[in-house]
Amino acid sequence: MTRPVALTLNVGSSSLKFGLFDIEGPPIELGFGIVENIGTALRLKFTCNGTTITRASSERGPADHRSAVSAAFALLHSQVPSAKVVAVGHRVVHGGPAYAAPRIVSDNLLDDLSRFAPFAPLHQPHNIAGIKAAMAEFPDALQVACFDTAFHRNHPKVNDLFALPRAYYERGVRRYGFHGLSYDYVAGELRRIAPQLHAGRVVMAHLGNGASMCAMEGGRSVASTMGFTALDGLPMGTRTGQIDPGIIFYLLREEGMALDEVIELFYSKSGLLGLSDLSHDMRVLEAAGTPEAEEAIDYFVFRIRRELGALAATLGGLDAVVFCGGIGENSRLVRERVCDGMGWIGIGIDPDRNAENATVISPDHSRIQVMVIPTSEELVIARAIKRFREAPNMPEAGGKPLGQAGPDPA
Numbered sequence: 001m002t003r004p005v006a007l008t009l010n011v012g013s014s015s016l017k018f019g020l021f022d023i024e025g026p027p028i029e030l031g032f033g034i035v036e037n038i039g040t041a042l043r044l045k046f047t048c049n050g051t052t053i054t055r056a057s058s059e060r061g062p063a064d065h066r067s068a069v070s071a072a073f074a075l076l077h078s079q080v081p082s083a084k085v086v087a088v089g090h091r092v093v094h095g096g097p098a099y100a101a102p103r104i105v106s107d108n109l110l111d112d113l114s115r116f117a118p119f120a121p122l123h124q125p126h127n128i129a130g131i132k133a134a135m136a137e138f139p140d141a142l143q144v145a146c147f148d149t150a151f152h153r154n155h156p157k158v159n160d161l162f163a164l165p166r167a168y169y170e171r172g173v174r175r176y177g178f179h180g181l182s183y184d185y186v187a188g189e190l191r192r193i194a195p196q197l198h199a200g201r202v203v204m205a206h207l208g209n210g211a212s213m214c215a216m217e218g219g220r221s222v223a224s225t226m227g228f229t230a231l232d233g234l235p236m237g238t239r240t241g242q243i244d245p246g247i248i249f250y251l252l253r254e255e256g257m258a259l260d261e262v263i264e265l266f267y268s269k270s271g272l273l274g275l276s277d278l279s280h281d282m283r284v285l286e287a288a289g290t291p292e293a294e295e296a297i298d299y300f301v302f303r304i305r306r307e308l309g310a311l312a313a314t315l316g317g318l319d320a321v322v323f324c325g326g327i328g329e330n331s332r333l334v335r336e337r338v339c340d341g342m343g344w345i346g347i348g349i350d351p352d353r354n355a356e357n358a359t360v361i362s363p364d365h366s367r368i369q370v371m372v373i374p375t376s377e378e379l380v381i382a383r384a385i386k387r388f389r390e391a392p393n394m395p396e397a398g399g400k401p402l403g404q405a406g407p408d409p410a
């Protein structure tokens, strides 16, 4: 017997994540897979029905994104032969200035998404390739695109400006903000757990390999630390975060670096990896104890604290801080060090609650609630698919980002 399921697809620069969902009722995750090491030798992992299988690609030579997608589909067919994929939801990094909600994939949409590729050259082409591969593999399935920029589309204009001549803004050079699917999920959870906080002034910190912070007021994003590209703001696993653009001119002109080398330096060799000279991985750095690893963590924490102060000022005050992402959800050290000495603004944490990764880690009666909310970008995509399946003829049936408005999250 076949079972109708929805697939979520998140094709990144070096890894691909996919989820399998039952969407008959509120979406339920049935399985989750990851294909890593794209560009070298693929490693596959898939968990379904409590069983995890791992595989190494048998292909000779470096495997590209196309083979990674094929490997994921092959794994799915072999491990869950009863699954009939009726819909596929795609994480798309860039929805440009206009798309403030998920959309059904059409030729026009694909054209638009291709136009935004120069804004996110390391991600958008892979996202589009993933959509096309899924359309070829599941020709009868509904295809839905969900944008990482959508959650931030209602910023006050001044928060999206760069101080360049005006024409550049019109040409698309503006602050877009990213990690929107994660913030959408976390905002929805916050609304469920503590509606009064969701309605207030909140800073959400998505701290993973990519890292950013978002200021939210009344359930709407008003500012993000990420800007035109996903390179701005906080330092990340391998990305610089905010940097003086004069450094780029210096590297090009004085050190004779090629543009592609600078791009590689900023995206893949910097951040925690560059500063620690050891690893992009926070777990490794916390365990290492070398002066360089300590300094990398120090810089990460310093920038988070700085942005927290700036975003609180943007909001005119603060009611809650929410941590999410691999580091935000698991690193008690980073959370403790971010919050340490911030009593002046009303932030404090309870060490026992922090050690347990509890939902609320601030002490009782704190003026500002400090929380940990595990994120799920996949669930946000699955919910968008479900809304489109229930109202297929509405171009924007995907609705507003869930954390912002509309029905309570399923």
Ligand code: ADP
Binding pocket: 207, 208, 209, 210, 237, 280, 281, 282, 283, 284, 286, 325, 326, 327, 330, 331, 332
């Ligand atoms: P991605 O942005 O690729 O989705 P994740 O959100 O999974 O990444 O975050 C990965 C980061 O989370 C890594 O730096 C990893 O070391 C860190 N991390 C995961 N678990 C822990 C932990 N228990 N303590 C500290 N850091 C952790």
